[in-house]
Amino acid sequence: xxxxxxxxxxxxxQKWQKRWAEQHVFRMARHAQRKKKYVLExxxxxxxxLHMGHVRVYAIGDVYARYYLMQGMDVVHPMGFDAFGLPxxxxxxxxxxxxxxxxxxxxxxxxxEMMAMGYAYDWQLELNTSQAxxxxxxxxxxxxxxxxxxxxxxxxxxxxxxGCLTVIANEQVVEGHCERCxxxxxxxxxxxxxxxxxxxxxxxxxxxxxxxxxxERIVAAQRNWIGRSEGAWVDFAxxxxxxxxxxxxxxxxxxxxxxxxxxxxxxxLTQSLITAAQAEKVRQFVEKISKQSKVERTDETAAKExxxxxxxxxxxxxxxxxxxxxxNFVLADYGTGAVMSVPAHDVRDFAxxxxxxxxxxxxxxxxxxxxxEEPLETAFVEDGVLANSGSAxxxxxxxxxxxxxxxxxxxxxGEPTVTYRQRDWGFSRQRYWGTPIPVVYCKxxxxxxxxxxxxxSQLPLLLPPIDTQAVIQGHGEPPLAKVPSFVNTxxxxxxxxxxxEVDTMDTFVDSSWYYARYLxxxxxxxxxxxxxxxxxxxxxxxxxxxxxxxxxxLYFRFWCRIMKLLGxxxxxxxxxxxxxxxxxxxxxxxxxxxxWGNFVPPLEIIGKYGADSLRLFVLFAAPxxxxxxxxxxxxxxxxxxxxxxxxLAALHVEKVKGAQWTGPFSGTALEVxxxxxxxxxxxxxxxxxxxxxxxxxxxxxxxxxxYAAPAPHTEEEKAAMRFAFxxxxxxxxxxxxxxxxxxxxxxGEEGCTVEAAWPSFDEALVVDALITYVVxxxxxxxxxxxxxxxxxxxxxxxxxxxxxxxxxxLQGKTVKKCIFVPKRLVNFxxx
RNA sequence: GCCCAGGUGGUGGAAUUGGUAGACACGCUAGACUCAGGAUCUAGAGGUGGAAACACCGUGGAGGUUCGAGUCCUCUCCUGGGCACCA
Numbered sequence: 001x002x003x004x005x006x007x008x009x010x011x012x013x014q015k016w017q018k019r020w021a022e023q024h025v026f027r028m029a030r031h032a033q034r035k036k037k038y039v040l041e042x043x044x045x046x047x048x049x050l051h052m053g054h055v056r057v058y059a060i061g062d063v064y065a066r067y068y069l070m071q072g073m074d075v076v077h078p079m080g081f082d083a084f085g086l087p088x089x090x091x092x093x094x095x096x097x098x099x100x101x102x103x104x105x106x107x108x109x110x111x112x113e114m115m116a117m118g119y120a121y122d123w124q125l126e127l128n129t130s131q132a133x134x135x136x137x138x139x140x141x142x143x144x145x146x147x148x149x150x151x152x153x154x155x156x157x158x159x160x161x162x163g164c165l166t167v168i169a170n171e172q173v174v175e176g177h178c179e180r181c182x183x184x185x186x187x188x189x190x191x192x193x194x195x196x197x198x199x200x201x202x203x204x205x206x207x208x209x210x211x212x213x214x215x216e217r218i219v220a221a222q223r224n225w226i227g228r229s230e231g232a233w234v235d236f237a238x239x240x241x242x243x244x245x246x247x248x249x250x251x252x253x254x255x256x257x258x259x260x261x262x263x264x265x266x267x268x269l270t271q272s273l274i275t276a277a278q279a280e281k282v283r284q285f286v287e288k289i290s291k292q293s294k295v296e297r298t299d300e301t302a303a304k305e306x307x308x309x310x311x312x313x314x315x316x317x318x319x320x321x322x323x324x325x326x327x328n329f330v331l332a333d334y335g336t337g338a339v340m341s342v343p344a345h346d347v348r349d350f351a352x353x354x355x356x357x358x359x360x361x362x363x364x365x366x367x368x369x370x371x372x373e374e375p376l377e378t379a380f381v382e383d384g385v386l387a388n389s390g391s392a393x394x395x396x397x398x399x400x401x402x403x404x405x406x407x408x409x410x411x412x413x414g415e416p417t418v419t420y421r422q423r424d425w426g427f428s429r430q431r432y433w434g435t436p437i438p439v440v441y442c443k444x445x446x447x448x449x450x451x452x453x454x455x456x457s458q459l460p461l462l463l464p465p466i467d468t469q470a471v472i473q474g475h476g477e478p479p480l481a482k483v484p485s486f487v488n489t490x491x492x493x494x495x496x497x498x499x500x501e502v503d504t505m506d507t508f509v510d511s512s513w514y515y516a517r518y519l520x521x522x523x524x525x526x527x528x529x530x531x532x533x534x535x536x537x538x539x540x541x542x543x544x545x546x547x548x549x550x551x552x553x554l555y556f557r558f559w560c561r562i563m564k565l566l567g568x569x570x571x572x573x574x575x576x577x578x579x580x581x582x583x584x585x586x587x588x589x590x591x592x593x594x595x596w597g598n599f600v601p602p603l604e605i606i607g608k609y610g611a612d613s614l615r616l617f618v619l620f621a622a623p624x625x626x627x628x629x630x631x632x633x634x635x636x637x638x639x640x641x642x643x644x645x646x647x648l649a650a651l652h653v654e655k656v657k658g659a660q661w662t663g664p665f666s667g668t669a670l671e672v673x674x675x676x677x678x679x680x681x682x683x684x685x686x687x688x689x690x691x692x693x694x695x696x697x698x699x700x701x702x703x704x705x706x707y708a709a710p711a712p713h714t715e716e717e718k719a720a721m722r723f724a725f726x727x728x729x730x731x732x733x734x735x736x737x738x739x740x741x742x743x744x745x746x747x748g749e750e751g752c753t754v755e756a757a758w759p760s761f762d763e764a765l766v767v768d769a770l771i772t773y774v775v776x777x778x779x780x781x782x783x784x785x786x787x788x789x790x791x792x793x794x795x796x797x798x799x800x801x802x803x804x805x806x807x808x809x810l811q812g813k814t815v816k817k818c819i820f821v822p823k824r825l826v827n828f829x830x831x
Numbered sequence: 832g833c834c835c836a837g838g839u840g841g842u843g844g845a846a847u848u849g850g851u852a853g854a855c856a857c858g859c860u861a862g863a864c865u866c867a868g869g870a871u872c873u874a875g876a877g878g879u880g881g882a883a884a885c886a887c888c889g890u891g892g893a894g895g896u897u898c899g900a901g902u903c904c905u906c907u908c909c910u911g912g913g914c915a916c917c918a
Contacts, residue, residue: 217835217913224834224914231918249918262918298916329916339918347832348916421917549913620856621843625836627911633857634843640871641856647871685847694845697855704855707872774851779899781851819898824850829898 003653003746007646009610013738016752017118025754026065026077026120028519034074038536039065040515040575042544042552043129045082046106050113052584052592052630053545055602056618058119060581060692061543063619063734065120067687070730070758076536078518079114079121081107083130085507086164086180089433093474098466099433103130113603117611118738120754127521129510134517135435136460137527138509141559142438143453144566150196153451157294158426160188165476166430167192169506170423171225171551176294179551187294191449192428193437193503197558201226201420204557213577215625221549227421232405233336234414236261236313239321243269245313248335248419251345252408253400256389257363258340259353260323261313262306264332265289273324275310282307282326289328297328304329304352315340316413317404318390327352335419343379350379363388364397425555427506432472432479434504436461442491442498451501452493461500478502511552512559515539515574526568533569542575545583553578579690582627584618589629600630612736613639619692619735641700642739645728648706649743652721656712657748661719668710669720673765675705676724680761683731692735699732722747730759767823775800776827777809793820800826 024030041061044054058079065077081103088099088106107128114121127134145151158167163183167190172179197204205226208219231250238245245261263270265286274282285307289297296302306327313324329348330339343353344362353360364384365371371387372380383397392400408414428437438461439451446452454461464486466472471479480486480502491498513527519536520529544552560574585591586598593599605614616638622628665673679702686695702724712718726747733740733753741752749756767789773796775783783803787796797818800806806828813830820826 215836220835221913227914227917229917247918251918302916304916327916329918331917334917336918341918346918348918351916419917421914546912623844626844628843631843631857637856643871689847691845693843694855697845700855772851776850776899779850779897784851817898819850821850825899827850827898 003646003650003742007643009612009642009738010607012742013116013118013611016738016741017115019741020118020120020752021123023752025752026069026075026122028076028078028122028125029074031072031074034072036076036536037064037068037073037541038076038515038539039068039541040076040078040518040539040543042542042548043080043082043511043514044110045085045087046103046110047087048106049109050117050602052600052602052618053581054114055117055614056584056624057543057545057581058114058117059615059618060579060624061541062119062615063687063692064541066734066737066754067758069120069754070733070756072757075120076125076519077120077122078125078127079119079123080125080127080514080518080521081110081129082507082511082514083107083128084135084434084510086166086431086433089431089472090164090474092433092468092472096469098468099472100130103433116603116606117615120737125518125521127514127517129507129514130433132460132462133522133524134514135510137513137517138435138505139438139454139459139461140456140527141509141513141562142505143456143459145195145562146453148565150199150562151193152196153191153193153449154424154426155189155191156426157187158190158192159185159294160190161185164431165474167426167428169426169508169551171425171554185294190428192426193501193505194424194426194428195558197425197555198420198422200558200561201228201422202418203561204554207557207573211573211578214575215546215578215580218546218549218553218578218580222554225422225550225554229419229421230416231419232401232408232414232416234316234340234408236315236322236340238269238273238324239312239314241272241311243272245269245324245338246336247338247340248417249340251342251397251401252404253383253386253395253397254342254345254363255315255317255340255404256386256392257342257344257361258315258318258322259343259359259361260325260341262325262327262330262339262341262352263309264330264337265326265328266332267326267330267337270309270326273309273311278308278310282309285326292328298331302328304348304355306352306356308356316408316411323358325356333423334421344376345379345381347379347381350376361388367396425506425508425558427509428503429506430476430478430502431504432463432466434507435509436463436480436486436504437501439501440489440491440498441501442494442496444496445491445493452491452498455492458492463504478504480504508552508555512556513563515542515556516563516569528568530568537569538571538573539575541577541579543579543581546580549580579624581624582622585627585629587630587632592630598630600632605635609635609639610642610738612739613642616641616696616736620696621693623693624690641703642736644703644707645732645739645743648703649725649746652712653725653743653746656718656722656725657746659712659715659718659722661716663716665716665720667716669712669714669716672706672709672717672720672724674768675702675709676720676727677761677765678702680727680731680759681763681766684758684761687734695731696735699728699735702728727759729753730756771823773800773823774825775803775806776825777806778829779827782806782809789823793822796820797826800828 039061041057065075069075083103088102092099159173161168161178161183163181173185232252233246233248235244235246306325309324311324312321341349343349343360345364365387366384386392386395386400405416438454441449464483471482487499489498489500516528516533519532523529556574563569588598590596617635621634679698682698683695712721729740729743744753770786771789773785783805785799815828815830817829
């Protein structure tokens with residue numbers, strides 16, 4: 001369309017989307033000799049349609065992809081689909097449509113809607129995790145990791161989601177509910193497969209230090225999640241038996257104040273400790289607790305309950321005899337499943353001791369203040385100075401922990417140690433629509449069901465075709481168990497009859513390494529081409545939601561280490577810089593959802609205002625990392641901005657497109673040139689510091705200046721205006737690419753904006769000829785001066801004093817001091 | 832309880848290093864154009880007082896440092912998020 005016609009976004013946008021695709025503008029290695037830049041947004045699950053959250057993340061990534069292209073880099077910017085997963089399977093339960101069919105439809109829709117947004121993707125790199133050419137490498141990784149002892153099968157009380165009807169990982173449980181579907185999560189004793197991510201707990205923690213370009217909140221969330229805790233284990237001998245109770249404590253300094261020990265009811269020693277007198281009480285207690293779910297048990301408001309076992313242990317420090325109790329608040333799977341209780345110096349122990357009438361002993365006194373008042377009204381939990389602790393009296397808490405830790409080790413009674421809150425990553429899912437686990441069970445070769453690995457040559461192990469309605473029913477049984485042709489197989493070892501594993505893998509496995517596969521998506525000789533990975537990794541900028549802080553973002557850091565261990569990559573950390581975008585809420589501030597009737601489909605907005613205006617809106621309304629609300633009036637505002645650019649271009653472009661001016665600019669032309677340089681500087685720096693909203697504001701301000709400028713008449717003025725429009729098209733193209741390319745073309749320029757160089761600015765022209773000086777008297781604003789840039793300090797102060805208002809205030813006073821800030825202000829300090 | 836973000840007009844948000852608080856935009860008001868509405872353009876606008884000039888007050892609250900504080904320090908309140916009977 002011609003620029004003098006009315007602005008019609010759909011026409012402009014389709015034209016340029018087609019042209020970009022035809023000319024392969026965004027193809028990886030199009031300029032292979034350039035420095036690489038890998039810009040990536042987290043790959044989406046293809047649900048029905050793109051929503052505003054997607055529009056926002058991809059718009060953020062797109063700004064950088066286009067910006068770095070123009071900065072002369074070889075930009076990789078791929079997109080793909082996290083296509084396995086529950087929603088498609090849940091839909092199949094309802095309507096019997098095979099997940100593969102539905103997923104294919106959804107992928108097509110997603111791709112089409114993304115294209116309508118004009119994102120700068122290299123679609124040649126597209127990948128789909130539900131395709132065998134992708135998931136076969138999940139299976140390959142599984143086999144490699146098994147060889148390294150990083151995968152194992154275990155029986156445990158697992159998190160069973162009552163909605164998804166599958167086991168889920170610890171990371172996916174939020175306050176006792178499923179992170180995905182919000183259903184209640186219950187305990188279920190099951191066998192499952194797990195990755196030994198805890199082997200890397202310390203490394204994952206240490207390396208957080210190096211992630212300086214990750215948001216602090218994500219780093220902090222991971223640190224919390226890993227939950228490193230320094231302390232010591234100590235063995236308490238059980239009186240009259242050969243057993244020891246091993247406790248874990250972070251407060252070894254308080255050990256002389258230990259007046260009882262407590263075991264988790266599930267502790268392996270529990271049964272052997274019970275005395276006849278207490279047997280019935282203990283049995284009832286254990287039964288009661290075993291019926292409670294993890295959620296009930298770990299609810300802090302729940303009553304602390306316990307029971308005396310009848311047995312005693314010996315404190316290895318004081319040689320005292322202390323009773324052994326069981327209690328609901330002691331967790332079997334943290335530390336050693338047993339604690340030493342020091343009621344005087346631990347809030348929880350204090351409450352428990354009061355409740356059951358157990359004794360307290362104060363062994364720590366505040367370092368500075370006077371001694372604690374007895375009896376204690378609350379536990380004193382801070383570090384201090386030891387008391388009532390024999391020869392250790394007077395030591396400080398840290399000193400006691402260190403010295404006693406050494407002593408324990410010498411005596412072989414204990415040892416300083418570190419525990420972590422993080423658990424191994426259980427990845428078995430009792431679902432169909434995921435990667436089959438390449439393992440079989442053979443009664444003859446593998447009686448304990450550890451699983452026998454397939455040979456690498458037997459991969460991929462394909463998901464079998466199924467009668468959807470018969471197999472996917474949502475009853476909580478693994479659907480694959482209902483497919484005899486899949487289940488029944490032969491043992492790779494003995495050739496006898498065997499059964500296949502029927503669980504599939506967590507989809508977080510898929511997203512743990514996809515970023516490496518993008519670089520060579522069709523590669524068949526391994527998960528990816530090593531040379532490509534070496535050249536393009538790590539990801540330079542990774543954009544995605546903060547909700548993945550302790551799930552995907554932790555798993556993919558783990559997996560990167562696995563890939564390094566396997567010699568596949570050289571880097572340890574997958575992503576240098578992380579940007580976590582805020583949520584797009586509805587206009588009422590609530591989560592955008594059909595339920596609240598505040599849902600705005602992007603496609604509708606594209607149809608009404610165009611993709612450029614939508615991109616401008618999501619980037620202008622708030623800084624990328626902050627939450628924002630959709631606003632029907634603000635989108636009108638960005639649309640108006642787009643129309644104003646178009647209208648002014650229509651007015652001038654034809655007249656100025658051939659204008660040439662080599663000499664220095666002057667008069668109104670110079671003002672236009674200065675405004676242009678100012679705009680380039682502002683936008684460039686704003687992009688660099690992730691402040692896209694102010695980048696757009698800078699362009700808006702520039703446009704307002706151009707509106708206010710007189711229409712160009714002379715060749716000089718025309719050349720200045722041409723320069724202004726060229727620059728505007730270049731700096732705004734990361735935000736509104738279609739519109740900018742149209743203007744670029746109307747100006748008679750070749751190709752498209754992303755193939756042009758990012759404009760540079762002249763620092764000398766960024767400063768106005770006249771500087772506004774603020775004149776203060778005692779720090780209060782009293783006058784404004786407009787003086788030439790070259791005015792000296794003396795001249796400025798002189799002019800300031802001459803201002804009538806200032807002169808009046810200085811009348812009869814002594815100027816103690818005169819503060820001069822170049823190009824900014826003068827402040828007279830008077831008394 | 833611990834950790835992380837935040838708190839600025841009617842609204843979304845600006846304010847690299849302490850230096851004109853409120854850029855830019857929405858909404859609003861007035862005017863122009865129009866038969867009219869919409870669109871568009873022009874102008875106005877933190878609050879209080881005042882016809883105006885102008886004055887005073889103003890970045891959750893209280894102190895402090897400084898010629899000068901949204902910005903730095905101390906304490907405190909509130910909102911959102913993460914972790915947690917974690918020994």
